[in-house]
Amino acid sequence: MEKGWRVVKDAELIPAKEGRRVKIGENEIALFNLGGDFLAVDNRCPHKEGPLADGIVAGKAVFCPLHNWKISLETGCALSGGTGQVKSYPVKLKDGKIHIHV
């Protein structure tokens, strides 16, 4: 295993256009399947820490389930609702397993 990469989930366990929460140490991360592409951000909305993994996916963004801010899953930046940014993580898929770099 390369330094910093963690295997977190089987890709087939996340349906397309859905998110799942995964724990890596103290970090709770929201991992999304965008239809074969996987992206990950901290599972805390930059507004009031809403659980982004439970939000509605639209393109490469997610709408927070609490107050509907739209968060880019590529940059972690708020695209609408207000301003703020959540940490994003590099993700790669290998042999059907999702790896996140922390």
Ligand code: FES
């Ligand atoms: S906590 Fe996400 S929009 Fe308010």
